[in-house]
Amino acid sequence: MNMTTLETMLGTLKKVTEDISKTLPFSSIQTFLGDLKQFKPSWPALRIGNLVARTPIVQGGMGVGISLSGLASAVAEAGGIGVIAANGIGLLEKDYFQDGQAAGLRAFRREIRTAREKTKGIIGVNIMVALNDFHQMLDVAIEEKVDIVFMGAGLPIKGLPVERLRKNGVKVAPIVSSSRAVDMIFKMWNKIYHDIPDAVVFEGPKAGGHLGFTEEQLDDPSYQLEAIVPQIITTLASYEKEFSREIPLIAGGGVYSGKDIHDILQLGAKGVQMATRFVATDECDADIRFKQAYVDCKKEEIGLIKSPVGMPGRAIRNQFIIDSEEGRRPSFKCAWKCLASCKAQDANYCISIALNNARKGLLRQGFVFVGENAYRVNKIVPVASLVEELAQGYWLCEKQPVTSRLQTLVASLKHLEGKYKEIQHQVVVLGKAYEQALTSPSSLVEKAHLTELRNQYNGALSKVRKLQFQITEKLIASYFLLSPKTV
Numbered sequence: 001m002n003m004t005t006l007e008t009m010l011g012t013l014k015k016v017t018e019d020i021s022k023t024l025p026f027s028s029i030q031t032f033l034g035d036l037k038q039f040k041p042s043w044p045a046l047r048i049g050n051l052v053a054r055t056p057i058v059q060g061g062m063g064v065g066i067s068l069s070g071l072a073s074a075v076a077e078a079g080g081i082g083v084i085a086a087n088g089i090g091l092l093e094k095d096y097f098q099d100g101q102a103a104g105l106r107a108f109r110r111e112i113r114t115a116r117e118k119t120k121g122i123i124g125v126n127i128m129v130a131l132n133d134f135h136q137m138l139d140v141a142i143e144e145k146v147d148i149v150f151m152g153a154g155l156p157i158k159g160l161p162v163e164r165l166r167k168n169g170v171k172v173a174p175i176v177s178s179s180r181a182v183d184m185i186f187k188m189w190n191k192i193y194h195d196i197p198d199a200v201v202f203e204g205p206k207a208g209g210h211l212g213f214t215e216e217q218l219d220d221p222s223y224q225l226e227a228i229v230p231q232i233i234t235t236l237a238s239y240e241k242e243f244s245r246e247i248p249l250i251a252g253g254g255v256y257s258g259k260d261i262h263d264i265l266q267l268g269a270k271g272v273q274m275a276t277r278f279v280a281t282d283e284c285d286a287d288i289r290f291k292q293a294y295v296d297c298k299k300e301e302i303g304l305i306k307s308p309v310g311m312p313g314r315a316i317r318n319q320f321i322i323d324s325e326e327g328r329r330p331s332f333k334c335a336w337k338c339l340a341s342c343k344a345q346d347a348n349y350c351i352s353i354a355l356n357n358a359r360k361g362l363l364r365q366g367f368v369f370v371g372e373n374a375y376r377v378n379k380i381v382p383v384a385s386l387v388e389e390l391a392q393g394y395w396l397c398e399k400q401p402v403t404s405r406l407q408t409l410v411a412s413l414k415h416l417e418g419k420y421k422e423i424q425h426q427v428v429v430l431g432k433a434y435e436q437a438l439t440s441p442s443s444l445v446e447k448a449h450l451t452e453l454r455n456q457y458n459g460a461l462s463k464v465r466k467l468q469f470q471i472t473e474k475l476i477a478s479y480f481l482l483s484p485k486t487v
Contacts, residue, residue: 075121205253426460
């Protein structure tokens with residue numbers, strides 16, 4: 001069953017309910033009608049300590065100006081967790097090549113404050129551990145009291161200001177690629193800080209951008225979400241018991257549809273991380289030409305690159321990438337060594353400059369990072385519409401065990417409604433005939449005919465009442481099938 005079918009069924013339910021509520025003043029029917037008018041597909045909230053996101057989606061952080069205050073605030077307004085990425089954010093500033101580090105810290109602080117002005121929802125930040133100014137960026141996030149910090153591209157273990165994070169109400173979620181990394185991080189946190197992170201993000205091999213896997217692991221079933229998510233949940237269980245708190249796992253990498261979200265939550269994750277889908281939204285902070293690249297790309301154009309930072313990445317392979325691989329390099333100036341592991345000279349380009357050019361729509365002077373499923377994107381939509389589509393897809397999967405029963409009930413209701421209208425018409429016709437017979441001169445109307453009309457009228461009324469109750473029973477059954485408690 002697709003959403004169009006569901007909407008048709010709900011429309012039928014609303015119409016039948018409105019019709020029957022006019023003749024049967026049962027309070028339960030009025031309640032059902034009210035619920036139907038307000039009905040929206042739902043999904044479980046994502047809870048990270050005292051943070052509650054009614055939409056169980058973390059918008060993945062996309063560096064070099066792709067996920068800034070515009071996108072993050074829109075996702076937060078839609079009930080998810082909006083994320084501002086710190087990496088390369090200084091390139092937004094005019095003085096980046098004079099003082100790249102200062103420019104980055106200034107832009108980062110400004111975007112956090114701007115997002116706070118736009119929404120009261122949950123705002124997080126993504127800070128790569130591999131950044132040379134990781135600790136300075138983290139200081140800004142703490143000072144601005146963001147809701148949560150996602151830390152990837154390295155193990156966030158040593159030298160963390162955990163006490164300050166706790167004092168300012170900032171949650172922490174490491175981004176990992178294995179259960180082994182989870183165990184190492186939590187074990188060391190417990191040893192050093194007598195504390196543990198608040199959540200974990202597993203980013204699988206189908207994600208876009210830099211990948212925490214070797215090329216050989218990317219297609220290996222043992223490294224996919226289906227294999228790793230249960231392992232991480234098992235690893236987290238002992239820490240949950242020891243610290244008497246829930247540690248939600250958020251899983252991402254190739255998550256595209258509401259069905260994908262449902263499948264991942266069925267594995268035991270409490271939420272998902274999505275980035276690719278949010279690029280093709282009105283509120284994404286990138287140039288429209290960057291977004292359109294997602295809409296236009298074909299499956300065979302998406303492939304791997306060898307990044308200057310020493311990790312494989314997934315992108316739309318274009319002439320810029322081919323030229324760099326063949327040794328043709330554009331002239332570039334490195335403002336400062338933002339990443340300790342960067343080997344821009346060996347790769348023949350600066351990845352931050354290339355990604356910033358793409359962000360500005362200059363695709364021939366850079367390239368676009370994408371997830372494995374980017375080719376499925378076919379239009380640019382508002383964030384709210386995307387989230388609604390995902391919620392509908394999730395809800396349909398959640399309700400799959402009862403949808404066939406609901407379809408049967410709706411078909412039965414339509415049949416009963418048809419009979420109901422037919423017999424109602426008969427009641428009106430017989431009522432008029434009986435009334436006319438009563439007002440006619442007695443000599444013209446035989447007593448037997450009058451009795452026959454009265455019996456026909458009462459019989460039709462009896463059928464109407466019986467149909468009313470049958471319809472009511474079907475409506476109540478439909479109500480319980482649509483109830484959020486029904487699985």
